[in-house]
Amino acid sequence: MNIDFLLTPVEIWILSSVTILMLIQLYYYVAYYYLPVRYVQSNENGKIAYLDDKPPVSVIVYAKNDADYLTKYLPIILEQQYPDYEVIVVNDGSTDETKDILSQLEYKYSHLYQTYIPDEARSLSRKKLALTVGMKAAKNEIVLLTNANCVPQSVSWIESIVRNFVSGIDIVLAHSFVPPKNEGRYCSYDRIMFALRYISYALKGHPYMGIGTNLAYRKSLFFKNKGFSKYLNLHYGDDDLFINEIATSQNTRVELSPESQISVIYDNDYIAWKEKKLQYMFTANYIKSNYKMIFGIERITAYLFYICVIALACMGFYNIIFPIIAFIMFLIRYIFQIMIYNKAAHILKGRALYLLYPLLDIMYTPVNLWYRIVGFFSKKKNFTWI
Template structure:
């Protein structure tokens, strides 16, 4: 048999692999590599930043977070920044949160706390708490994080503020988990890293479509100009991703991902809580405007088709003893695998995350399957489970 004579099935499979590989290369270099390109430009001094440091209001909603407030709030209150306040909204806590906040207020003059009114209806508790905090804030620039989070350095606010140009209204940052061990932690951390490469990558190519409330900033004026969370008050989530999806434009959004501006959050303690977070996110992502959601879905589809076609081509090559076909399929997979290792791990290094090698082929398949499973959970449970709380 002529090694370079292929039958029609082999030709179709090889052509499909080539097309799908090109699609994957385009996504990795035009989207997933953007964080590394941005961080490299920042480290080499190729980006122009603001030197003014406007006053900032840091907004934190906390519900039964007494231990986290005691543990992490000082790292925010002690930021190296000339003029800022921290407003914590005690959202109906039944633990010692009120006592912790009262004690910390005596130690820190820039800390203020308030509470959400009881009996609020037709609005999620989180959105009500944030709205209360925003109305109580003194300054136009608002920075958001959560009670179970800590900044990676005392320069967090300075690094976020260097993006506050006159035309900027939104700054998106990166948040990652604290270091932990185990397979579940690796999967959760990789999911978070890959998701961040997606939404921050789109923002860096002037197509912002969402934000994460653990590390982001926007102007108070922007919040009230767009009537706050009024368009999705009845949804449990959406205070970060849906709001940014509505107000972000190619011209008003910047990204800050330097190591000192990273927010570290408590590691996920179990599958159940992590699943609830992901299912809730899928419930709100359904309302996203823009083509980004479909473009990401297309990337996932092309990825799974690429893997399936590689497996099918290898099987055909073995059955037909067509070693050239087998070799080309393996070579295509190796090329994509090397591209993944380089781009994902360069980004992971920039963001001070762990690197991934042998687990990448596993996560390639597991992550889309998780999303499919979570979508089924959301469908079975219905819309009502994601309404106001």
Template sequence: MNDLLIFNHIELILAATTAGLFIIQLLYYLVTYARPLRQAKRRQMEAGQAKPAVSVIVYAKNESENLRKHLPALLNQNYPEYEIIVVNDGSTDESDEVLKTFKNEYDHLYHTYIPEDVKYLSRKKLALTVGIKAAKYDILLFTEANCEPMGKNWVSAMARNYTSKTSIILGFCAYGPHKGFFHKLVAYDNLMTGLQYISSALTGNPYTGNGRNLSYRKDLFFAHKGYYKSLSLHAGDDDLFINESATKDNTWVEYSPDSITEMAKIDRFSMWKEMKVSRAATQRYYKGWNLTFFRTESISYFLFFIAVITSIVLGILGNWLISILAGLLYTIRFSCKAAILHKSAKLLQQKPVTGWLFLLELILPLFNLYVRIYRIFRGKNDYTFRL
């Protein structure tokens, strides 16, 4: 029995490395990823009661079916003064007819059309700029035609925290509960990305946002010359603009149940892949250390996983206590992460994918690495999704 407590130098180094990586992983989840959970109740108590007039801007391109399905939820919000502006980006389907039908019933709906043959570096940025210029109110609230608020108080929840100092409100867009491993991967990626930018914003380090649920002032948009700094990129209308303009003092993050939107099902893997490639293309222009911080978490996980496997194999061949300790550390770390992500998903109105977590946490970082390499070799003019 005493021999089990005797370790050689290799076993000691491996045990120390595994334990060190275990602590790093635990800190990431207990401190960083659990932050939205810890602060949720306090944020609700601190929520404001403002009701400024709001212009909701909806981007749509060949989204006639989604407009039929999701636009009523936007048009029937419990809010005293708001308008809906749908920017129809050269749609060739029945979008225009759908919008005209809704317009006959709702006076606060407006829509504008970007001709299909208009040439511009980024059609989406042009479309959003047109919508912003058409907005009557200073408070702008953005979403897309394939998204829907999860309640009638979405506008109220997103706008209530505007003060004289607040210029940006970051929101969260959940991914719906769909069957199949691909949709579990999309949901996991969406949850992790959301927790990352929400947690960073809670510490006073906002670095990105999601255009499917995002608000800022019209004055801020023009003060930063709109999308001037990212005109050479097809994407970046949401994340890069927020990265450039968000500060500790001018940004609030809102993730109460009423504030959350939900996006429709992504039908094809190729579409999601192009969305990821598009985001990878803009991420290299981010300022700050946030991306490096979260990528370090993925690296430390893989190092920890390798250390655990090595320890188990070495323990089987030698001192089996090493195997037991490695397995115990992995179990504790996995259970901790699973519990935090499960509760966080429910907090953010998204169905948990806890049962798939073992595979998801292995596959997603590898896929993200593939996306970054793929983007590099695709060339400057071919890496973004033609939204």
């Protein structure tokens, strides 16, 4: 083993490639994944204009056999510090004590209403039918959507969402998270990366989806676009496909303040994560956006970077300088990743990661590919709704 500073064309090509790939990776992390952090900083510095008024709001809560969740979490929604709002719980044919729980709560809270779709109602997507029933029952123009297993993190949840409905804004994309203590490291990493992609792309002016557990839009926009009629042949799409159809850079905002966020509680987070993964991988085939190409390039360059780093390390058999360069390149990218990811994860309520990050980064694409294949070849296309 020796040190030779005279490089062959192959060595120059590998060194150039790993440098270019590293710079591309750093660009993605700064230009995309760091955007939510910058957006929050802009908000803290008073650079984002909000609505001064507090218009009336209708909160639609989807429930299916969620009596326990409604008992624990619905009062948090009903006791929001907001002057004029109603809460409409849409009971999707529940067979548990949901109806009784809601009837009891109606005596205490005059702004709570319940409606339902019967269990025998025929619809390919009962979630879309339930939300449509809720939209028709809503008295107010601004509608805020969530589920019975969702917990607002503040009594100012409604206010923090609605303040974004300034002139021209019709849609507000807010964040939902699973409490980090309830989920494994890979699930947490996957959820954060998923959120970073759609949130950062929306902040770039290209919104392509939302999350139905914390989403708001104008009732008139819903009916103007004939609701979910374009995707009635699909079980899913009440949040991602519908928002993909109606969202633009001019009519959409993102809200990431701690007060605006919602935690989602599942009986089994891993099963819920798998179900959601399959659902979104299935509907991804119908989303109209170049986000897959944009973030696909990021993934391709990431794996090419790893290959070049390994190639440089192997060249250490005859020149020790190459593994040193490989380590430095890997370390620079790793530090950037960890710094930006952990800052974003803090805002989005995910787990901080350190030594496991490179492994999870390598696993990310194969896992997504596996779930996309499973979703594509599923015969029934009807995974359990979570």
